[in-house]
Amino acid sequence: DAKTTQPPSMDCAEGRAANLPCNHSTISGNEYVYWYRQIHSQGPQYIIHGLKNNETNEMASLIITEDRKSSTLILPHATLRDTAVYYCIVRVEGDGNNRKLIWGLGTSLAVNP
Amino acid sequence: NAGVTQTPKFRVLKTGQSMTLLCAQDMNHEYMYWYRQDPGMGLRLIHYSVGEGTTAKGEVPDGYNVSRLKKQNFLLGLESAAPSQTSVYFCASSYAAPGLASGQYFGPGTRLTVL
Numbered sequence: 001d002a003k004t005t006q007p008p009s010m011d012c013a014e015g016r017a018a019n020l021p022c023n024h025s026t027i028s029g030n031e032y033v034y035w036y037r038q039i040h041s042q043g044p045q046y047i048i049h050g051l052k053n054n055e056t057n058e059m060a061s062l063i064i065t066e067d068r069k070s071s072t073l074i075l076p077h078a079t080l081r082d083t084a085v086y087y088c089i090v091r092v093e094g095d096g097n098n099r100k101l102i103w104g105l106g107t108s109l110a111v112n113p
Numbered sequence: 114n115a116g117v118t119q120t121p122k123f124r125v126l127k128t129g130q131s132m133t134l135l136c137a138q139d140m141n142h143e144y145m146y147w148y149r150q151d152p153g154m155g156l157r158l159i160h161y162s163v164g165e166g167t168t169a170k171g172e173v174p175d176g177y178n179v180s181r182l183k184k185q186n187f188l189l190g191l192e193s194a195a196p197s198q199t200s201v202y203f204c205a206s207s208y209a210a211p212g213l214a215s216g217q218y219f220g221p222g223t224r225l226t227v228l
Contacts, residue, residue, distance in 0.1 A: 034216065043117075043203050044156065046216030087155075100171060101211045103155035 004088045009108045012082075018075040020107050022088030025069040033064060034101070035073045037084040044087070047073065078111045085109070114139050117220035119204050125226045126194045134189040134223050136204030144207045145187040146171075146217065147179060149200040156203065162187055163210070194227045201225075 005023040012018040024033065035047040048055055048062045050071070055062045061074040075082050087106040117138045126132055136145065147159040148171075158171030160179040168179045176198060178190045187206075191198060202223045209215035 036216075041222075043219030043221050044205075044217075046218060049216060100158050100161070101217070103157075105153075105155055 004090055004104055006086075006088055006104065006107045008105070009110070011110050011112060012075075012078045014080060014111055014113050015077055018078040018082065018109060018111065020073040020075075020086050020088075020109065021070065022072070023070045024088070024090045027068050027090050029068075031090050033062065033068075033071050034087075034089040035060070035062065036087045036089065037082075038087070038106070039081075039084040047086075078109075080111050080113065083109060083111045116140065117204055117206055117218050119202075119220035119223050121223060122221065123224050125228065126191075127228050128195060130194050131190070131192050132194065132225075133191075134202055134204075134225075136187045136189070136206075136220060137185055138187075138204075138206040138218070139185065140206060140208070140218065141184070142206035142208045142218075143184075144210060144215075144217075145181065146205045146207075147177070147187065147189045148203045148205065149173065150203060150222075151200050159189065159202075194225075196227045199225060199227045 032049050032051050034049040036044045038044045047059050048057055050062045050064050064071045085106040085108050089101050120135045143164050146161040148156040150156050157173050159173055159177050160171050162168050162181040165184040180188045204220040205217040207215045207217045
């Protein structure tokens, strides 16, 4: 099962793009990359996921390298409300219906005024 | 849509007391999960369900029981609460199994303190 490596913390200026990296060098060919975030005292929030191609939605963009060993979550214009812990997940245990996401500690992003 | 809701939001128990946490989702999702989150640790899966009438153990199931009598509801029970069960509990749901192309949608959490 793939493991992820994320920096424990990052800072970003309000209005600038926040680029959050994630290394997953042991990812398998059929494993998705998921990103979630958790704002203080709230439940985690699903952001985006991808397999091979870059993905974009109303919240963020996900850039996956061609070898799939790393990815970057991009918040194009960070606001103070984007201050949160961001989780990159590729590790899934089990098979079939009995799959479980394995959560790490994520990156604590601070967006500063 | 309300999404995923949890009741109660806060609870204080004494050691040995029992309680049930209720999770409800209105997205017609098949999969539902109960996690706990403790300081300095990632989310840990307690129990999960792959459909109405089914339950399965996660990483840390001891001391908890669950039931999924209706598709939209997933109940987490503590039969005899212990201080080690002081935590924040999150319920989540998804339309497909983890690891497939489906995100999980979380409730706001229940903060439980066991004295």
